[in-house]
Amino acid sequence: MHTYADVILPLALPQNYTYRVPEILESQVKPGMRVIVQLGKRKLYTALVYRLHRKAPEGYTPKDILEIEDTYPIVTSRQFELWAWMADYYMCSMGEVMMAALPAGLKLESETTVIPNHLKEIVDEELSDHEYLIVEALQSQHTLSIKEISEITGISNPLKIIRNLLGKHYILLEEELKTGYKPKQKRYVRLWEGLPEDKLSTLFEELERAPKQRELLLSFFKLQGELGKAKKITAARLLKESGAGESSLKSLQDKEVLELFYDTESSLPAGDIPQTSLKTLNEHQAKALAEIQTSFKEQETVLLHGVTSSGKTEIYVQLIEEVLSKGQQVLYLVPEIALTTQLITRLKQYFGNKVLVFHSRFSDRERVETWLQLVQKPREAHLVIGARSSVFLPFGQLGLIIVDEEHETSFKQFDPAPRYHARDTAIVMGLMHQAKTLLGSATPSFETYYNAQQGKFGLVELMQRHGNLPLPEILCIDLKRARSKREMQGHFSTDLMKEIQNVLNAKKQVILFQNRRGFTTTVQCRNCGHITQCKNCDITLTYHKHIDKLRCHYCGYSRQVPQRCPACNSPEISSFGFGTEKLEDDLKLMLENAEVQRMDLDSTRKKNAYENIISDFEDGIINILVGTQMVTKGLDFENVALVGIINADTLLNFPDFRSHERAFQLMAQVAGRSGRKGERGKVLIQTSDPYHNVIRKVMENDYSGMYQDEIYERKNFKYPPFYRFIRITLKHRDKNKLSSSANLMSKELRQLFGERVLGPEFPMIARLRNRYLMEILIKLEDKVSLKKAKIRLRETIEDFFRENADHKVQVIYDVDPY
Structure with missing residues (x-):
């Protein structure tokens, strides 16, 4: 009997496809390996073997697997289990999960290339200028990629020209696999194997007439003495030390004196890092740690609700040390890449080379090497720090997951699918690995806090700041009053500018928060x-x-x-x-002697931009840091004496049921950056509504009161955590067709779900990338089975499209769209 493989293709397909395993490959192929398969007439893809079986598919003859990419599985059975859960829960395909999970270097896809048709005689009159350029280029180059054709013609999308040339029979198309990850190779130099020792003594005399070669050989022995014989000498370093060129090195290789060889070099940090001992916890931290450990005996997930600067990270460190000492692994999730910068430095002081980092700002090579290191050493203790995509990593011995700043919206992926929430995925992942999950925040999301209050999660509270520091003094500046009295300097009130000047005179630092970028x-x-x-x-x-x-x-x-x-x-x-760029510009004009820097998406696009800005601020080079949400997320600066919120009104007046919760969280978090060491800090909030309930709650640091107010409203108006949401977004280029389809679909859904269906409505931004959007929201109470509701929902929409073939619109599902 033949062996068949169900494979996951990196496409949004409704099901996995089955391929036949050729006999020659049967002993080699295993679930979790990458294989090359053909889909359609010519397209080649890297697919993942999901499972092997002997049952031939019905209705079609399966194609053969063409090639195996790996010698060992790169995806584990537990990862497949998590992927299957995500595809089911978030209503997407396994292929979409695979696309999000695998680093680009582990995904191969064939690329269409253009080759000349040598049977066709060139007739200049048949060709346009652009077509002639392509045909002429193919006379000297055998193949051209679409990108190369775009560069030759200067046209960003040359597909129309390619179609014309195909129709005139001047070109043919073929598929070629794009190269994926290849280990980085470095060139090294060593003595020629078998070189007699007596030859060495006469060698320098023989090289008297070749001074460059002689100098190169002397430099080689000098480096060998400095580094030791066990250490490899790179060709680049040897050439630099000797001042010789490649020709001298090649001559010594031809004379069988030196030998060049290549070896794989990791992009990950190497070498021993000196480690420091763990800090002793204070009385409140020790009590919180003991409560967490007790809660873990009864609960799989625990919420640590600790005020800003209470020392939550030091509690995490103690728990990490405990897990790593057992030979297990830890996943430390942070919402923002900026946050990893300080954290990595801090945690490497404690755990050295056990720390691995994984996020999108790393090169593809670095991400692939981190992935493969975890695959190859599944039992080795590691602490992985990363953003939300880290939940996809292949852990072999996971013991603890920490989700820091668990309330952050950055943990939610909104586009593309899977539209998952990393916090919720981490909780499920912990259950699959039989690992504990710790959620930490000074301002927990109300859903999480509700679950803790209901006993679903353990709850530990830490309400004292480290070193018994008082919480910052929070004052409100009435913008209406300031404007009427002409006490504004641009977008800054006179009171705020006076405080900034006082802080700068005292050699302290300022953080200014404005949740808009641009000028x-x-x-x-x-x-x-x-x-x-x-x-x-x-x-x-x-x-x-x-x-x-x-x-x-x-x-x-x-x-x-x-x-x-x-x-x-x-x-x-x-x-x-105004945005952050405008504030930075104004401050540089008003405070000429102050060093002002901006931290937002525009100023941190480069790989090390975060690190440079944060390092300069820590070192006191930057006096005033102007930023968006990035400056609110758990950063620890000891010299910050003042935090200014430039316009709180933009946070409060947003049409979303969570706007007040998020406004409170943002303001409380940014306020927490002030006065973290030594003196009490100060926070100034500029607003046109100083008596707004949220502003009052921030000033009083009253999380509990804020939670009680909001949870009462949500229960009355059927919002989470009492109801679950599924948002269906419909897209089409034609606004009228979209509106017609959306209205018909909502009628069908109302027959199934009744008054639980809201919409369809155009969202606040009704057109994106030339596609119009309409949304239908389904509210489901707790007693309704979410799993059954999703099955019925899919069936209803599939039936709708079967019966209304002319209403073809793109449908996007978002489960828990908040």
């Missing part, structure tokens, strides 16, 4: 009121001064600032609103 948020004509919008999205363009362009933050479209209004041709163009 100005709107460009408008003063004559007719026309606002410059994105051509692809229903959103205003933001002006960025450093590139002197208007840019869409959703699709990336950019354009020059119009000199005249495109609607009425008036030259009266003005900018309104």
Whole structure:
């Protein structure tokens, strides 16, 4: 009997495909290995073997697996178990989970290349200028990729030209696998194996007439003496030390004196890191640690609710040490890559080379090597620090998961599928690995806190700051009053500017928070009121001064600032609103002697940008740090005496049921960056509504009161944690077709779910990337089976499309869309 393999393809397919395993490969192929398979007539993909069996598929003849990529499985059975849960819970395919999980270097996909048709005679008159350029290039190069054709013609999308050349029979298409991860090879030098010792004594005399070769050989022995014979000498270092060139090195190789060889070099940090002993916990921390350990005996998941600067990280360190000493692994999840910078330095002092880092700012090579290290050494104790994608890593002996700042929205993936929440996935992952999960936050999400109150999670509270430091003094500045009394300097009140100056005079530092990036948020004509919008999205363009362009933050479209209004041709163009770039610019003009730096998405695009900004702020080089949400997330700066929230109103007045919760969390978190060491810090909140309930709760540091107010509202108006949401987003290029399909679909869904269905409605941004959007929301009470509801939902929508073939719209499911 033949062996068959169910494989996962990196595509949004409704089911996994079955391929036949050729006899020659039967003894080699195993679940978790990558294999090359053909899909369709010519496309090649890397697929993952999900399971092996003897049952031939019904209805079609399976194709053969073409090749095996691995000598050992790179995905574990527990990973497959987690992927299957994610695909089921978040209503997506296993292929979409695979695309999110695997680093790009472990995924191969065939690339279409263009080759010349030598049977076709070239007739110049048949060809356009662009077509001629391609045909001419193919005379000297046998193949061209789509990207190369784009560069030759200067056209970003040359597919129309390629189709024309195919129709005229000048070219043929073929598929070629793009190369994936290859281990980095480094060139080393050693003495020629078998070189007689007596030859060495006469060698330098023979090289008298070749001074460069002689100098190179002397440098080799000098380096060997410095490094020791066990240490390999790189060719690059030897050439630098000797001042010789490649020709001298090649001559010594030809004379069988030195030998060049290659060896794999890891991109991961190497060498021993000196470790320091763990800090002694204070009375409150020790009590919290004991309570966590007791809770873990009865609960799989525990919430640590500790105020800002209470020393939660030191408690984590104690728990990590306990797990690593047992030979188990720890996953430490953080919401923001910026947060890993300080954390890595801190944790490497305790755990040295046991620390691995995994996030999207790392190169693909580094991510692949971290993945393979965990696969190859499944029983080795490691502490992995990473952002949400770290939940996909192949842990072999996971003992503890820590989700720091668990309330952060950064843990939720909104696009593309799987639209998962890393915190919830981590809890499920912990259960699968029989590992404990610790959630930590100064301002827990209300769903998490509710679960802890109901006994679903353990709850430990730490309400004292480390060193008994008082919480920062929080004051409110009434912007309406300041404007009426003309006490504003740009976007800064006089009171805030005085405090900034006092702090700078005292050699302390300032953090200013504004949750908008860019220079100005709107460009408008003063004559007719026309606002410059994105051509692809229903959103205003933001002006960025450093590139002197208007840019869409959703699709990336950019354009020059119009000199005249495109609607009425008036030259009266003005900018309104402000972002972090504008604040930075204003402060540099007002405080010439202060060093001002911005930390937002625009200023941290490069790999080491976070590290450089944070390092400069820690070292006191930067006096004022202006930032978006990045500055609120768990960063620890001991010299910060003042935090300013520039405009709290933009946080409060957002049309979302969680806007008040998130506003409270953001303001409380950014306030917690102040006065973390020594003197009491100060926080100034600028708002037009100083008596708003959320502002009052932040000033009183009243998390419990805020939670009670919100949970009462949510119960009355059927919101989480009392109800579960499934949001269905429909997309189409034609607004009328979309509206028609959405209305028909909502009628079908109401027959099944009744009043639980809301919508369809256009969202706040109704068009993105030239596609219109409409949303249908389904609210499900706790007593309804979510699993059964999702099955019925899928069936209903599939039946809808079968019966309404002319209503083809893209459907996106988002379970727990918050």
